[in-house]
Amino acid sequence: MLIDDILSKIDLKNSRGYYTFETFVLNLLKAHLEKNGKPFFPHSRRMGFDAFAPEGIENINGATQVEIKFNLERYPLKRLLDQFHQIKNRMNENGDSENLLIITPNPIREKTRERLFFYAKEVDFPFKLILWGPEEINKIVAKNRKEANEIANNLFSLRIESAVVKSSKDWKRDREERIELLRSLYKKGQFSFFLGAGVSSSAGMPDWNTLLNSLFVTYLTNEFDNESKINDLDIKQIVNRLNEIDEPSALMAARYLRKGLDNSTRESQEFTNTITNNLYKLRDSNKRIDSELIKSIVELCMPLRTGAKVKSVVTYNFDDLIERQLTVQSIQHHSIYSDNEFTDPDELPIFHVHGFLPENTDKYESLDKSTLVFSEEGYHLIYSDSYHWSNLVQLSNLRDNHCLMVGLSMTDPNLRRLLDIASRNTDKTRHFTFMKRLTVEDFTIEKEKEIINNIDGAKKFLDRHHNLNEEIMRELGVSIIWYTDYKEIPEILRRIKQ
Numbered sequence: 298m299l300i301d302d303i304l305s306k307i308d309l310k311n312s313r314g315y316y317t318f319e320t321f322v323l324n325l326l327k328a329h330l331e332k333n334g335k336p337f338f339p340h341s342r343r344m345g346f347d348a349f350a351p352e353g354i355e356n357i358n359g360a361t362q363v364e365i366k367f368n369l370e371r372y373p374l375k376r377l378l379d380q381f382h383q384i385k386n387r388m389n390e391n392g393d394s395e396n397l398l399i400i401t402p403n404p405i406r407e408k409t410r411e412r413l414f415f416y417a418k419e420v421d422f423p424f425k426l427i428l429w430g431p432e433e434i435n436k437i438v439a440k441n442r443k444e445a446n447e448i449a450n451n452l453f454s455l456r457i458e459s460a461v462v463k464s465s466k467d468w469k470r471d472r473e474e475r476i477e478l479l480r481s482l483y484k485k486g487q488f489s490f491f492l493g494a495g496v497s498s499s500a501g502m503p504d505w506n507t508l509l510n511s512l513f514v515t516y517l518t519n520e521f522d523n524e525s526k527i528n529d530l531d532i533k534q535i536v537n538r539l540n541e542i543d544e545p546s547a548l549m550a551a552r553y554l555r556k557g558l559d560n561s562t563r564e565s566q567e568f569t570n571t572i573t574n575n576l577y578k579l580r581d582s583n584k585r586i587d588s589e590l591i592k593s594i595v596e597l598c599m600p601l602r603t604g605a606k607v608k609s610v611v612t613y614n615f616d617d618l619i620e621r622q623l624t625v626q627s628i629q630h631h632s633i634y635s636d637n638e639f640t641d642p643d644e645l646p647i648f649h650v651h652g653f654l655p656e657n658t659d660k661y662e663s664l665d666k667s668t669l670v671f672s673e674e675g676y677h678l679i680y681s682d683s684y685h686w687s688n689l690v691q692l693s694n695l696r697d698n699h700c701l702m703v704g705l706s707m708t709d710p711n712l713r714r715l716l717d718i719a720s721r722n723t724d725k726t727r728h729f730t731f732m733k734r735l736t737v738e739d740f741t742i743e744k745e746k747e748i749i750n751n752i753d754g755a756k757k758f759l760d761r762h763h764n765l766n767e768e769i770m771r772e773l774g775v776s777i778i779w780y781t782d783y784k785e786i787p788e789i790l791r792r793i794k795q
Contacts, residue, residue, distance in 0.1 A: 316772060318402050319365045320456045321448055322434065323348055326363070328444040329437050330354065345384035349394075355437075357427055359395035367723065368403050369428075374413050378422055385423045397424035405430045456768070468734065468763070468779050475776055479729060479793050482699045483597070483606050489694045490594060491712075492612040492619065495704025499588040499783070500618050501581030511575045569664075572671065573654045576615060587622050593787035594703065595622040597794055598630075598645055608698055611648045611691060613705070615669075617655035619647060635666035636686040650679075650687035680711050688715065695719035695728065702730035702775070703786065713773060720774035727774050731786055732766065734779040735759055 323339040326348065330337040335352045348363040364381070366372065381397060405428055417426050438445045448455065482488055498504055503511070580586075598607045612619060623630045623645070631644040634653035640646045652669035655661055668687065670676050679685050691712070694700060696719045707713070707730055716728070737756050741749040749755050763779070770777050780786055 315367045315402075316768075317452050317456065319347065320452055322365055322400055323363075324448045324455055325434075325437055325441060325445055326350070326354065328448070329441050332441070332444075346397075350398075353396070354398065357396055357398060361396040361398050361427075362394050362424065363398045363400065365400045367401070369399070369401050369405055369409055369413070370403070371723070374409070375416050375420075378413075378416055378420060382420070382423060395425055396427055398427045398429060400429045400434065402431065402434075404432075472778055475729060475778055476789060476792060479699075479701065479778075480795070483793050486604065486606045486608065487699050488597075488607050489698040489700045490597075490607060490610045490612075491691075491694075491700050491702040491705060492594070492610060492614060493703065493705030494614060495783075496590055496594065496612075497614045497616050497618055498704070499584070499590040500586050501584030501588075502614075502616055502618070503576065503579040507579060508572075508575060511579055512571065566665070569654065569669065572615070572669075573656070573658075576654060577656045586618060587625065589784075589787040590703070590790075591618055591622050593790040595619065595626055595628065597790060598623065598628055599626060600628075605645065607645065609646045609648060609694055611650060611694055611700075613651045613709075615649070615652055615654040617653070617657075620655070623647075632661065633690075635663065635668070648687070648690045650690060676711075680714075691715050692719060700728040702728065703790075705730060707732070707770065707775070716773040716775065720772075723774065725774065726771055726776040729776050729778055730770065731789075732777045732779055733783075734763060734781050736781055 327337045327339055330350060335350065335354075337354075338349045338351075339347070346362040347365050350357075350361040350363060353359050353361050354363075366377075369377075385394075410428060413428070414426060416422075494502075494504060594610075598605075598610065600606070610619065617632070620630065620632055629641075629644045630647055631638075631640040632647045632649060632653060632655075633640065634649040649667065650670075652667045652671065653661070653664065654669075655664075658664055668679065668685075670679055679687055682688065688711075692715050695715055705712070720727070737752060737759060740759060741747060741752055741755050767777055778789065780789070
């Protein structure tokens with residue numbers, strides 16, 4: 298099997314295709330070098346490169362670092378060499394690596410080769426630079442046809458294997474590097490926020506299940522209003538039992554509720570008012586409405602002397618808590634919750650892409666035009682309409698900016714679809730998301746009682762679990778910023794602005 302046949306089966310237009318190609322090449326080189334009695338270490342990220350061949354490859358003599366790049370034609374070559382130089386400076390060894398082999402699935406133009414070697418000489422590049430395109434890979438394939446064919450037929454399982462069994466990295470050190478990168482992107486003004494339910498929860502707003510249960514109670518109370526034997530406790534027990542037996546999805550439950558609370562085919566004002574009342578009524582008043590998380594987000598939205606650094610805020614939350622804090626900080630902003638709305642260049646746009654339910658409706662106009670993504674119907678409307686304004690807004694931000702996602706579980710299929718589209722034609726991870734990292738203690742102990750006996754086994758599982766999450770997010774162009782305590786998030790956000 299020749300490399301052309303393999304490349305024809307891999308969609309190199311998105312990052313998933315790139316990582317599939319990376320898996321093929323690394324496993325091919327490993328098989329080839331093992332056949333020749335030479336060591337090879339794929340995913341040897343201890344130095345920051347994709348792999349390490351201590352005894353060289355083919356006619357490349359000496360210790361060789363391997364780096365796979367998507368398309369050299371798309372890279373600013375000086376910046377690329379500078380990145381490699383920085384990696385070299387971080388290496389713990391005393392400069393044992395002599396060569397850097399860059400492999401790309403696309404043909405390399407002679408002009409690009411000349412420029413790259415010219416820049417390498419100009420900056421006194423610390424490696425001897427070697428470039429491989431499809432032609433060079435083809436030669437390795439020709440010498441290992443059986444192995445290449447086997448690798449190509451098992452790419453998915455090999456990718457999963459490489460993700461879960463690679464050695465654990467120092468995740469705190471990786472986090473520091475990502476925070477430093479975020480600081481750089483923030484200073485350049487290439488920055489947008491994507492906010493989810495976790496942001497509102499920090500200020501005591503109800504989670505989705507709590508809101509649904511409350512609406513169930515409202516609906517059932519109305520239905521059984523004339524029956525004295527049915528009280529609130531009875532209703533809650535009925536709801537809990539119904540959920541246990543049917544296990545409806547949140548969106549299905551919301552659809553059922555909408556049908557019960559509103560007999561019309563579209564969300565009526567009465568239905569909207571019911572959700573709004575329950576949303577704010579259920580807020581935990583013991584928590585500050587200006588939570589540390591919300592304040593830290595708004596602090597980053599505050600313009601500096603050199604101008605505004607946050608270009609936009611995309612929120613999936615119904616509430617107006619971000620707007621309230623922006624007002625407190627005297628930051629000009631404009632809430633956008635429907636099509637054909639425009640902002641002044643001096644205003645920070647707040648896109649409510651799943652609908653907007655402010656507590657004080659008098660401050661806003663045309664709220665009835667907001668597409669409320671509460672039930673299956675609303676979700677299907679947006680998911681199926683590629684040109685719906687909310688999809689275009691999300692996709693525009695994901696393509697044009699570096700986005701930091703806060704309070705999102707990253708399980709929403711529409712967001713993942715948009716991330717997949719936005720990650721095409723690049724192997725870079727442009728965006729960042731906060732995710733809670735499970736500690737061994739949290740995983741194995743509950744209520745001071747050990748619930749898992751094999752601690753070493755649990756630790757190994759968690760390492761692989763986190764590695765797999767990193768790999769899945771990397772496919773979507775997203776880097777994970779791990780945390781173990783929610784209090785860490787505001788602290789990290791404030792460090793970005795320092």
